[in-house]
C-alpha cells in the first residue's frame with residue numbers, strides 16, 4: 001500500500017458469500033480494508049466500522065445479519081461501512097505485529113494505515129452524516145456498554161440505544177470515535193466477548209434502530225443512564241507472575257473470576273490482592289501516565305487494599321493481555337445533573 005495514495009476499495013453491496021464465511025475467512029470477500037456504500041431512501045448516512053481489531057468478531061457477525069436483512073428490506077438511510085483490519089482478522093489477532101493498532105490511527109501519523117484512516121475520514125466529510133457506530137469486543141467479562149466522547153444529548157441518545165451503561169472518555173485522541181465525534185453523534189459499542197449472541201443481537205439492533213430513528217434528542221435524556229468516566233489505568237509491573245485463585249503459588253494473587261467485578265462499584269477498604277514478596281506490583285496511571293496509585297490503593301502486610309470507592313472495568317484474566325496492554329481500568333460515576341446540568345426527562 002502506498003503511503004501517499006492508499007488504496008481504499010469501495011464496494012456497492014455486501015457479498016452474499018459473507019453468510020458462508022467465518023471472520024478468519026473475511027479476505028475471501030474483502031482482501032483489503034474497504035468501504036461498502038449502501039444506498040438508502042434518505043441521503044443521510046449512518047457510518048458503521050467493524051474489525052478495527054481483527055479478533056473482535058462481533059462486527060463481522062453484524063455484517064452477516066445486515067446482509068440477511070437487506071435481502072428483503074430497503075435501507076431508510078444510506079449506510080457506509082468501513083471493514084478495517086482484515087489481515088489481522090484472518091490471523092485472529094487484534095493487529096499484526098508490523099501494523100499499528102487500527103483504533104489508534106485516526107488523528108494523523110505517517111504510516112500507510114494512518115493514510116488509510118485519512119482517506120476514510122475524507123470520504124466521510126463528503127457525506128451528510130447522521131450517526132457513527134464502531135463495534136468492538138472485550139476480552140474479560142463486562143456488561144454490554146457504550147463509550148462516548150461527548151456528553152451532548154445526541155450522543156447520550158445514540159449510546160442509550162445500545163446500553164444504559166456508558167463510559168465517557170477523551171483519551172486517547174487517536175481512536176476513530178474521537179475523529180467521528182467531530183462530525184456527528186458517535187458511539188463505540190463494546191459488545192461483550194467475541195461471538196456472544198447477546199452482544200451480536202444488541203449491536204445489530206443499535207445499527208438497525210439508528211437507521212430508522214427519526215431524529216436525536218437535542219436536550220436532556222429520556223431513560224435511566226449510568227455514565228462513568230475512566231480515572232486510572234491499572235498496570236502490573238513486569239516480572240510479576242499473576243494468579244487468579246487463593247491457592248495459586250504466584251506472588252501476586254487476585255480473587256478467582258475477578259473479571260466479574262467489572263462495572264460493579266467497590267468500596268474503600270476492599271481487599272484486592274495478596275502479595276507474597278516485597279514490592280508494589282500494581283500501579284494506577286492517569287492519561288498523562290502520572291502515577292495515581294497512592295490515591296487508590298494501600299499496600300499493607302502482604303495485601304493490596306482499595307483506599308477509595310471506585311468501579312473497575314475491563315479487568316481481564318488473560319496474562320498475555322495484562323502484560324501487553326493493562327490489567328483493567330478504574331472509573332468513577334459522572335452525575336449528569338449536578339456536574340453537567342443534563343436533565344433526565346424520564
Ligand SMILES: [Zn+2]
Nearest residue numbers: 053056136137
Ligand atoms: Zn477493540
